[in-house]
Amino acid sequence: MDAFMVIADPTRRRIIDTLREGAADVTTLIERLDVSQSLVSKHLGVLRDAGTVRVEVAGKRRVYHLADDPLPAVLAWVTPYHRKWANAFDRLTHLIDSDADSAADDHDNTKDDNRD
Template identity: 40%
Template structure:
C-alpha cells in the first residue's frame, strides 16, 4: 500500500448504513462532530470511528476550527462507485428492454375488451379438483 492510497476503500466505507447516513447528513454543509452525533443513537466516540473510516476512504474531510473538528463531504471518491455501477447498468437496461418488449407484445395480442375481475370460488378442502 502506498502512502497516497486510502486505508479503506469506498465500497467498505459505504457498506455500513450509519456511514451512509453520515454522508447524507454532510451533503449540504460542514458540521462539527457534536452536531453530527446528535443525529445518531450512539456515543460521540462511535460516530467519530465511523467518520474516521469515511475520512480514510477520502469521503469526508476534516478541519480544525478552534477546539472543534468539522467534517464535510468529499464526493469525488464516489465516482469510483458510480463507474462500477455504470458497468452493470447495461444488464438492467437489457432486462428492462426485454420486459418492455414482452409487455408491448402481450398488449398487442390482447382483445380490446374490458378486463373482468376473477371472483374467487369457495373450495371444498377435501376436494382435489
C-alpha cells in the same frame, strides 16, 4: 482503506447517507444517527482518510461534506451492472407496453364485433 471497506460498515453508510442530504457537524450527526460522539468521530476519520468526506473548519466547528466524487471505485464497479439491469428493464417495459397495446386493440375489436 478501499472504498468497499468504507461502505462495509453500517454506521459509515448512515453517515454517508446523512451527508448526501447536506453538510453536517459532529453534533448534528450524533443527533440524527443516535450514536455516541466517539463513534461518529472514529468513522468520520475513516471517511476523511478515504477521501469520502471533506471537512471545513467554521470557527470552533468542523463541518463535514460528502466529497464531490466520494466512492469512485464503487461507482466504477457498479456501473456495468446498472447498465445491464437498466437495459433489461427497458426491454421488459417495451414488452409490457406492446402487450398492453395489443390487449387494447383486441378489446376495441371485440367491442366492434359486438355491435354487428
